[in-house]
Amino acid sequence: MLFVVGICVILLILLLMLKIPLPYCFGGALLFMYMFGGISMKSMMLWVFSQSISPVLLASPMFILAGSYMGGSGIATKLLDFVDSFIGRVKGGLGVVCIATCAVIGAISGSGFTGVAATGPVMIPRMVKQGYPRGYSTALVTVSSVLGLLIPPSGIMIIYGWVTETSILACFLSTVGPGLLITLLFCVINLxxxxxxxxxxxxxxxxxxxxxxxxxxxxxxxxxxLMPVIILGGIYGGVFTPTEAAAVAAIYSIPIGFWIYRNMNLKEFYRLTLDSLSSIGAIMAMIIFCLMLSQTFVLLKVPQAIIDVFFGMTSSRIVMLIIINIFLFVVGMIVNDATGMILCAPILLPLVLKLGINPIQFAAMMGVNLAMGGVTPPYASILYLGMRIGKCEFSEIFGPTMILLLFGYVPVVFLTTFWPALSLWLPGLFGYL
Known part of the structure; x- marks a missing residue:
């Protein structure tokens, strides 16, 4: 049976390399497992239906909608202007403003795409005008936007909590330390x-x-x-759940865009809503197929087989953790963060538990690796979006991106893995340990 699973994984990788839309890639792999893996599609459909009606799953599309409205409302521009008034005279200060704003915007929306889409059109021309190279400006905006996957509320942490039955608030808190440390390192590198x-x-x-x-x-x-204060304060103050926070974020952006900043009109609102619904439809289809494929692997006891393979290769805990990090990084390079989270979390969790890793710490490990993989080719969808917005060539953006990842992300990957306090001190402070 493991031979069939191996063929399925190879088929999935080939479909991804052919740039076939993600829902069809996972649908094709699932069909292969149905035909040759002895999986009952009827029972699988009933199982995935019971999972998909969870209110927690509604948070992801709501954050996508909120991100689109934020991009069109002018929130990012006003934040940039305000922060720039404090450090506009500091050499490299505009880069620090860029990093902080991308992190905040991405965090509010729970998506790296929003940080690029909302701040890129404003930030990149401003940095270029001040004298920054276009490739560097685009790279800085792009890698900083991925911080939205780590600084809560994070969309992929919602998914991790959902598929592993771990407290979502604990998952949110686990990535605060790594996210803030990466932000600090980016600021130092930029200066x-x-x-x-x-x-x-x-x-x-x-x-x-x-x-x-x-x-x-x-x-x-x-x-x-006020937006991050309302959203984050509401979540951690127990006023509303992460799902409700996503809806509040979307609703809050509408009057801001229409009547306060006046960047939106009915035509723009309709376009943003339509684009969001199109993205939501594709993402939800991908989540369903990916969830079914992941559950198929669990039913076929792939996690136990992976544990046996790892312990057969080496008895060193450190080596195994390094291999897991490399594997997660490669997964992030091939698929988007949500897909990687749904596919890998239930499969790898039994292994890391056997290695003595807390599920909350593993949430941070997955978040950092998948975020880094999201701006590393060949998949690198956020990087390619940044290139389009920044109007620069791949050769211009690749070098600065790799340097920022090497000195900003890679050290935090190892710290998150081998220094548990970085990801666990805040959840412990709130009583989740």
Whole structure:
């Protein structure tokens, strides 16, 4: 039977390499398992229906909708202007503004795509005008947007909690430490790298004038600044669940875009809604097929076989954890973060439990690896979106992206794996351990 599973995995990889839409790739692999794996499709359909009616699953499409409305409402622009008023004169300060804004926007929407789509059209031209190379500017926006997968509320953490029956709030908290550390490393890398650029900085201003500008921009940005307070405060204050928070985020963006910032009209609102529904439909179909395929592997005892293979290869816990990280990173390079989470979490969880890894720590490990894989070719959908928005070639963006990942992400991958306190101290503080 493991031979059939191996053929199924090879078939899935081939379909992905042919750039066939993801739902069809997983649907084809599932059909193969139905034909040759002895799986009852009727029982599988009943099982996936019972899973798909979970209210938790509704959070992902709602965050997608919220992200689209945020991109069209002007929230990102106002946040950029406000933060820039404090450090606009610092060499490399605009890059720090970019990193922080992308992280906040991505976090609110729970998606890396939103960070690129909302801040890229505003941030990249502004950085280029100041003297940053276009490839570097695009790379910085792109890799910073992926922080939205780590800083709560994160869409993939909702999925992890759902498929592994782990507390979603604990999963949210587990990635805060790694996410903030990556943000800090990106800021340091940017400040050091910016010394090489011939940047055109703002004219010096008197202190009183700076205060006036910051105050004026702060008032304008207040509705945008209140959004993370409402969403995160509501979740951790127990006012509403992550699913309800996603709906609140979507609803909150509408009046902001229509009547406060006036960046949206009915035509734009219709377009954003239609684009979101199209994406939601494709993602939900992918989730259903991917969930069924993952459950098929579980029924065929693939997790137990993986455990036996790993312990047959080596008895070293450190080596096995390194192999797991490499595997997750490669998965992130091939498929998107949500797919990788649904496919790998239930399969690898028994193995990491046997290695003494807490499920909450494993959530952070998966989040960091899949986020890094999301901007690493060949899949790299977020990277390609950044290239389109930044209007730059792959040769321009590839070098800066790899350096940011090597010195910003890779160290945190190892720290998350071998220093449990990085991901567990905050969940423990809230009583989840």
């Amino acid at each position: 050091i790298w910016s010394k090489k650029f011939d940047l055109v900085l703002d004219e010096p201003r008197a202190f009183n004038e700076k205060i006036k500008i910051a105050g004026r921009r702060g008032i304008v940005a207040l509705p945008a600044l």
